[in-house]
Amino acid sequence: MTRFFLFLFLLFSTTVFPQNFDINTLRSANLYRNENLDATFKTITHSYAVVSIGTPLTLYAVGLINNDPKLKKEALFIGESVAASVFITIALKEAIKRERPFVTYPEIQKLTTAGGYSMPSGHTSIAFATATSLSMAYPKWYVIVPSFGWATAVGYSRMHLGVHYPTDVMAGALIGSGSAYLSYKINTWLQKTKKKEIL
Template structure:
């Protein structure tokens, strides 16, 4: 009986601490967003609108342009690299969309009236789709061309996309962070999946 009582107390304490940690995390999340959004330089709004709108066009155009270049040059390596980046885009889009439907987190401006929604948007908040898309493209492109002059601009752009989502008041910092992890993870997952498939094919051919 004594052991059961101690276990019950331990479970209650664990649940209580977990609940407190969630509340603190939520407070940190909204406080950081307020610092970025409410106290923002409004003169930069047009710039960050352009940055945020660049995520999808650049992510779609990158593999298409690369594949077209591969066809013109008749270079199968470039075409394979383009397909890998395109596959990463699709994997990321699927996982991001699925997570949004599962979590169904409201946008910050829907919950907090002081958050200024600068750009129109729809759907749920977690994770940030724009951020995950940008990081998926930046990571896959950097894996294909592991040069500093590709890696640095790619991740600066992806980070700017993520920041723009907070500046414009449509995402929490946790949404953006999750999006960055998800986008980069999608590239790694796609790479590993391709490697496994190619290994299976080579075994069959032998």
Template sequence: MEKNLSSSIINGIITLIIACVSCNVAAQNKDIDLLRRINAGRNNDLDGAMRSITNSVYPVAAIVPVAELVTGYRTHNRKLIHGGWQTIAGLGVNFGLTFGLKYAINRARPYVTYTFIVPDHYNKDPSFPSGHTSFAFNTATSLVIVFPKWYVAAPAYTWAVLTGYSRMRLGMHYPTDVLAGAAVGTGAAILAYKGNQWLHNKRSRAKDKH
């Protein structure tokens, strides 16, 4: 069952990425049209808030597992300890997938291809998938796996969605970059969780044999 779910997650991510990369001209036009509406129609007074959301991603992604581990070891809470290491594993998987895809696909940033897109700043790394979005969804999903409560899920995923929106609003990514980032980040967290379960079950079976 776990293997089937993991395979389904991987296949789903691959299917989405292929669909985004190989989309036809009409779909590409919709992609840039939606980005233009979000970017050109933005209220510049909100740029500071959007920038703050974007800039929060990597610090939050680092703080969450550290907080889980520190609290877990101090209180001898094995659930938090496992959750902290699992979150770190998820971040590692997400890092490999996100940046591996970025440089394999090598999609130019929207403001490079379309001069009417006004970016908040200029990045040299490729556009697809959105790294900020993938790490936001990865962190949110890992957090919800450890704390499966609605009052954790609601703010965590609201923050992740706003991160994706901020990347488009600031002119840094296409909608398909953000969609793929959300899928990769979520999938990486679930794969880390399933991998942790498999490892735990394997160790339990080994102990039972002795």
């Protein structure tokens, strides 16, 4: 059922009807942006790799140092969520083959590097996979609020910088969060299987 709704969302996102919403919203974010924030949003958009790779690596290293199996397990879960989001995003980009907005609409100002296809947003997918898995591992407001605040800022930065449509960002957020949930369900199933084997 979840796959069906994801398929419908992606299908809807690439039809003609929401294209007006897509480009009009993008024009507002890109052409009428506060140019004083360009450098800030470039920093935010590039932070996705540092945070998404650094978070699980740091947690795992601390787990090793402190001989903490739980911390290492949580680090692996976050890393698996990010890896799953990368795999799904790449597959969908190649399947959908949506051109970048600055290719279709030359007036859109491209303010950062962007390669490959547009749908879904890889930066957003990875950021939301990190935020969701981190929030699932540590379900405290002081983890959840900044995590999703940062992921949302990464998503918005992709529009501000002119390299993604709003529906690319929304799809990325859905895929990233879904990847974390999928990783959680798989890990839960594997743990139950191991327990049954031991018994």
